[in-house]
Amino acid sequence: MTYTFRAGPDRTVQADLEQAVAQLLVQLFGEMIELLGPTESSAKPTTADPLAVELGLDDLGAEQPSVLPQDPALARLFPNAYPEDEQASAEFRRYTESDLRSGKRDRIRRALETLGTGQGGKFDMDEEQAQCWLGALNDLRLVLGARFGLSDDGQEPGGDLAPEDPMQVLVPAYYYLGYLQESLIEALPR
Numbered sequence: 001m002t003y004t005f006r007a008g009p010d011r012t013v014q015a016d017l018e019q020a021v022a023q024l025l026v027q028l029f030g031e032m033i034e035l036l037g038p039t040e041s042s043a044k045p046t047t048a049d050p051l052a053v054e055l056g057l058d059d060l061g062a063e064q065p066s067v068l069p070q071d072p073a074l075a076r077l078f079p080n081a082y083p084e085d086e087q088a089s090a091e092f093r094r095y096t097e098s099d100l101r102s103g104k105r106d107r108i109r110r111a112l113e114t115l116g117t118g119q120g121g122k123f124d125m126d127e128e129q130a131q132c133w134l135g136a137l138n139d140l141r142l143v144l145g146a147r148f149g150l151s152d153d154g155q156e157p158g159g160d161l162a163p164e165d166p167m168q169v170l171v172p173a174y175y176y177l178g179y180l181q182e183s184l185i186e187a188l189p190r
Contacts, residue, residue, distance in 0.1 A: 003016055003183070004016065004017060004179070004180055004184075005130075005186075005187040006187050007188075007189065011126070011127055011189040012124045012125060012127075012189075013124070013125045013129075013130040013184065013187045013188065013189075014124050014125075014187075015114070015121060015122065015125065016121060017120075017122070018121055019120045019121055021176070022115050022120050024173065025111075026112065026115055026116075028173070029111060029112050029115075030112075032104075032108050032136070032139065032143060033105055035071075035143065036074075036104055036105050066090035066094045067090060068080055068089070068093075073142075073143040073146040073147055075146070076142045076145065076146040077100075077104065077143065078097055078100060078101075081096075104139055107132040107133075107135040107136045107139075108132075110132035110133075110136075111129075111132055111133045111136040111137075114129055127188070127189055130187070131188075133184060134184055134185065134188075137177055137180055137184065141174065141177045141178060144157070144170055144174045144177070147167060147170070148160075148174070157170075157171050157175070158170075158174075
């Protein structure tokens with residue numbers, strides 16, 4: 001019987017992905033790292049926070065974007081914390097987005113490391129690696145969902161695409177990523 005992820009000994013998770021799936025994930029994870037690259041906005045705060053200046057933290061968050069990313073995929077990954085308050089959202093984003101981006105990149109890199117062990121799609125993961133995989137798969141599905149224009153659970157990915165649209169080839173990948181997530185969740189140590 002084939003599996004994608006299953007519980008292994010000593011609270012590990014065993015992966016058995018077909019080589020083509022492993023190669024697709026390497027490609028998609030690589031594209032995600034590019035997407036998460038340098039911040040999209042170079043907006044800098046125009047006024048320093050007086051408390052931050054007093055505490056010597058006036059440069060904290062100074063290089064961070066303060067507006068919702070224009071790319072819908074990035075906006076899905078980094079939504080406004082306070083949709084009704086643009087200023088509070090900008091302030092929150094200024095102090096958190098860099099760390100959030102870094103965390104997402106790190107999870108994807110950890111997932112890529114397991115794929116690069118020379119075993120193709122067969123490898124074992126400890127709990128921490130499995131959690132990185134789960135986060136990376138989730139972020140990848142969020143990005144694909146944004147690219148498909150999905151805004152609620154009832155929509156079908158690719159439903160609005162023309163048959164010749166190049167995005168059509170990613171519809172099965174979107175569904176398969178959901179299957180991988182479910183398989184991994186079921187395999188996680190309890």
